[in-house]
Amino acid sequence: MMAATHDERRAAKPRLTDIDLYAWIAQAEAGDALIYHCGFLVVDADIAISTLPADQRKVLRGVADAAFRAAEQGLVHLVQERLGTDRFAYIAIARPRPKAAAASLSSLLLEAQAA
Template sequence: MDSTIIGFRIAEPPLTETMFCTWYGSAVPGDRIVYHRGFLAVDASPLTSTVPDAERRALLRVAERALQLAEDGLVHLVQRRMGESDFTYLAIARPRARSRAGTLASVLAAAKPTSVAA
């Protein structure tokens, strides 16, 4: 289903949104995946894309999911120029924020001192 080229996982066939989310769910910080190869703005546009409409819509869903994860601070999005109008689009997993809920530090920080009656 995928191959490794220069340390990047490249999906074969094109990555779906489900595959992208599955990758993210198991990714550790620094893991990277190629979510598109080409010219994303052109390939995702209904006016300029040369790929079949169903594939274009699937690409758009992956690109939108990648952007949402980036906006949420969960991945870095990087593009690498391979040639004229040819880019490799990568998502790189970021370290996940540690949840402080339920930790001793958060419990102590939220606790109010009580006066002890003598």
């Protein structure tokens, strides 16, 4: 087996899509955690400096944007764990469901995506 290069280790291929993230949020219990990216997100998602192919970078940007929208809606906490130099695990932690009966999870996510 061939060893990964520095760039391959730093910029891992996105493992999930924004839809995967939303599906996880919909079924997650408060306190559940999901690593949605390992690498250096700001670099990996940037068009000018990322080493990812364009299609993978676009998927990663979608996941990152979806995670941010979910955090803005109070559905997840976003945290990072340092794995090494310029390498982090980006983690979404499910929060307790909103108490407002009229606010369904799907409507909150659709609202956030439209914004």
